[in-house]
Amino acid sequence: MSELLTKSAARNIFYGGSAFFFAIFLALSAHSHYYAVTKSTTAPITDSVERGKRIWEAKACFDCHTILGEGARFAPEVGDVFVRWGGDKDPKGAHQMIKDWMKSQPSNTPGRRQMPNFKLNDKELDDLANFLVWTSTINTQGWPPKKAN
Amino acid sequence: MRYESQKIAAWYWYGALLVFALQVTFGLIGGIVYVLPNFLSELLPFHSIRMLHTNALIVWLLLGFFGAAYYLIPEESEREIYSEKLAYIQLAIFMLGGVSAVVGYLFGVTASHGRSYLEQPLWIKFGIIVAALIFLFNISMTVLQGRKTAITNILLLGLWGIAIFFLFSLYNPANLVLDKMYWWYVVHLWVEGVWELVMASILAFLMMKMTGVDREVVEKWVYVIAATALFTGVLGTGHHYYWIGTPSYWQWIGSIFSSLEVVPFFAMVVFCFTMVWKGRRDHPNKAALLWSLGCSVLAFFGAGVWGFLHTLHGVNYYTHGTQVTAAHGHLAFFGAYVCLNLAIMSYAFPHLKNRAPYNQVLNMASFWLLSSGVTFMTVTLTFAGVVQTHLERVNGMSYMDAQSQLGFFYLMRLGAGIVTVVGALLFIYAVLVPRTKEAISPASAATAPAE
Numbered sequence: 001m002s003e004l005l006t007k008s009a010a011r012n013i014f015y016g017g018s019a020f021f022f023a024i025f026l027a028l029s030a031h032s033h034y035y036a037v038t039k040s041t042t043a044p045i046t047d048s049v050e051r052g053k054r055i056w057e058a059k060a061c062f063d064c065h066t067i068l069g070e071g072a073r074f075a076p077e078v079g080d081v082f083v084r085w086g087g088d089k090d091p092k093g094a095h096q097m098i099k100d101w102m103k104s105q106p107s108n109t110p111g112r113r114q115m116p117n118f119k120l121n122d123k124e125l126d127d128l129a130n131f132l133v134w135t136s137t138i139n140t141q142g143w144p145p146k147k148a149n
Numbered sequence: 150m151r152y153e154s155q156k157i158a159a160w161y162w163y164g165a166l167l168v169f170a171l172q173v174t175f176g177l178i179g180g181i182v183y184v185l186p187n188f189l190s191e192l193l194p195f196h197s198i199r200m201l202h203t204n205a206l207i208v209w210l211l212l213g214f215f216g217a218a219y220y221l222i223p224e225e226s227e228r229e230i231y232s233e234k235l236a237y238i239q240l241a242i243f244m245l246g247g248v249s250a251v252v253g254y255l256f257g258v259t260a261s262h263g264r265s266y267l268e269q270p271l272w273i274k275f276g277i278i279v280a281a282l283i284f285l286f287n288i289s290m291t292v293l294q295g296r297k298t299a300i301t302n303i304l305l306l307g308l309w310g311i312a313i314f315f316l317f318s319l320y321n322p323a324n325l326v327l328d329k330m331y332w333w334y335v336v337h338l339w340v341e342g343v344w345e346l347v348m349a350s351i352l353a354f355l356m357m358k359m360t361g362v363d364r365e366v367v368e369k370w371v372y373v374i375a376a377t378a379l380f381t382g383v384l385g386t387g388h389h390y391y392w393i394g395t396p397s398y399w400q401w402i403g404s405i406f407s408s409l410e411v412v413p414f415f416a417m418v419v420f421c422f423t424m425v426w427k428g429r430r431d432h433p434n435k436a437a438l439l440w441s442l443g444c445s446v447l448a449f450f451g452a453g454v455w456g457f458l459h460t461l462h463g464v465n466y467y468t469h470g471t472q473v474t475a476a477h478g479h480l481a482f483f484g485a486y487v488c489l490n491l492a493i494m495s496y497a498f499p500h501l502k503n504r505a506p507y508n509q510v511l512n513m514a515s516f517w518l519l520s521s522g523v524t525f526m527t528v529t530l531t532f533a534g535v536v537q538t539h540l541e542r543v544n545g546m547s548y549m550d551a552q553s554q555l556g557f558f559y560l561m562r563l564g565a566g567i568v569t570v571v572g573a574l575l576f577i578y579a580v581l582v583p584r585t586k587e588a589i590s591p592a593s594a595a596t597a598p599a600e
């Protein structure tokens with residue numbers, strides 16, 4: 001890089017170009033925001049779903065699990081657990097399975113990864129299950145690739 | 150040390166090194182749990198270990214950046230830091246916040262609206278913001294009243310960006326899709342945006358000091374690197390918007406722009422090596438030079454190569470959320486930001502302590518230990534991730550069954566992790582504990598005066 005590019009030209013390209021790309025990013029973000037609240041899923045975010053999400057956050061479930069592929073990689077993906085457990089055919093049954101799962105932990109199986117018991121009451125378990133049901137309705141562009149069981 | 154207030158940096162770095170030791174220790178404990186799942190499962194469950202590990206990483210890297218700013222800004226601006234007192238108040242607030250977070254996590258106290266890396270309770274987040282404001286005020290005043298250079302321009306822009314994007318950590322809506330979208334405003338726009346500006350300016354400072362290459366040349370490079378970083382990194386955020394409920398156009402935008410994110414990292418390798426090549430000076434601080442060159446190369450591999458490995462949406466569809474991501478996360482963070490901090494510390498501590506760069510050999514040994522430890526960890530996790538992807542995402546095996554096939558890789562990762570921890574402790578010893586003479590004196594160490 002000799003005299004082809006002077007320092008002040010480089011500086012101007014940096015400031016101008018960064019502002020340009022940032023503006024495009026903000027415009028696309030605004031559109032994606034709109035898409036997220038209108039198109040990603042049409043299932044309503046009820047108070048119970050929101051409370052369930054806050055339990056997920058307060059108990060830091062994401063520091064073991066992935067949800068939509070993000071978080072920690074120590075425990076199974078939960079974005080699709082409702083569907084994997086048959087929620088599309090038997091919603092009530094899958095909802096109950098999630099609650100029962102939470103109550104049955106830890107497994108205390110030697111040599112198997114452990115999930116703590118969070119001692120949630122019945123209402124909190126319903127909220128948590130409702131949150132996972134809502135999450136399963138998000139259009140994830142076909143991810144994950146295989147619905148494992 | 151040419152300016153009295155540069156000594157502030159030492160205090161920030163003592164804090165940083167302490168938290169560095171904690172960070173790798175908690176990483177090691179996490180690595181043990183992967184091998185022996187019942188280890189500590191009641192006392193300190195995995196999620197607590199992980200948040201201690203990742204938060205400690207962010208905290209010490211930031212402490213390191215603050216220290217670097219306090220060290221290099223006086224030399225660049227040719228004046229003392231605006232207020233030493235504010236700098237120490239900032240440090241006290243930041244350390245208090247950090248220590249409270251650690252103690253809280255040990256007892257399971259986290260944010261009610263926590264997210265990965267952002268588990269700090271709200272009042273700690275406010276503390277961090279107050280400390281950041283004090284910091285920005287202090288260094289901005291220093292820069293404004295002193296000589297203005299490209300290095301301080303870009304550094305300041307990067308540091309302001311860090312604070313501004315951190316504000317998005319306060320926004321966590323009930324809608325999971327939006328939550329994730331804005332979470333990446335903090336995480337991605339940090340490490341693949343504004344942190345790269347900090348990296349470019351600190352590396353430029355080090356190169357200028359150690360190779361004696363002309364400021365004009367170095368500063369032009371800084372703008373070019375910063376430009377390629379933001380032109381690609383901002384829209385590159387799209388590589389996280391493939392499968393979280395955002396529109397499908399991100400698959401193309403994300404794939405194209407994030408592939409180009411390799412460019413700034415490659416440019417930093419070329420920059421560092423060209424400067425050393427062209428440099429007239431044979432600087433006696435060989436350890437700092439090794440860390441600086443190592444930083445550019447390992448960042449290129451960790452962020453550039455390992456990032457590209459899974460950034461195309463067709464690949465990411467299969468690897469998303471597997472151990473491949475953890476592999477990349479380790480080498481990228483280590484190469485780019487751990488090495489960067491250790492490079493400036495290796496360069497500056499001898500000046501701050503007013504002695505020749507003693508313990509160079511130990512310091513360089515710690516470079517090789519840490520680098521080979523983290524690289525091997527990354528390689529084993531990559532294998533684990535590829536096998537996991539195949540079993541789970543192609544064959545449709547369940548998560549837990551697939552994991553039970555990966556024990557061997559996790560054992561190897563643990564071994565590499567032990568080497569990493571030993572390397573970290575050796576580094577801390579080498580920079581902090583003075584010696585009167587070098588164990589083995591590096592060739593030609595005394596041929597040129599130190600800057």
Ligand code: HEM
Binds near residue numbers: 389411451
């Ligand atoms: C120094 C710079 C970088 C650092 C520190 C870094 C770090 C990380 C970390 C920690 C994650 C995991 C985030 C999480 O889910 O918790 C991640 C994810 C990712 N990174 Fe990077 N990265 C860097 C640069 C890059 C570059 C240049 C690319 C592309 C060329 C890239 C591509 C990706 C992709 C595609 C993911 C998502 C993985 C998934 O789908 O699970 N990264 N990065």
Ligand code: HEM
Binds near residue numbers: 563
């Ligand atoms: C300087 C060195 C290190 C750096 C920069 C580092 C960085 C990171 C980062 C960024 C993450 C979160 C990324 C993700 O989840 O994908 C992470 C997670 C983790 N690290 Fe480290 N780490 C270091 C050392 C270690 C060591 C020595 C070990 C132990 C052997 C270790 C074990 C772990 C484990 C078990 C996780 C959790 C992975 C999961 O989510 O399942 N780390 N580390």
Ligand SMILES: [Fe+2]
Binds near residue numbers: 337385388389
């Ligand atoms: Fe990214």
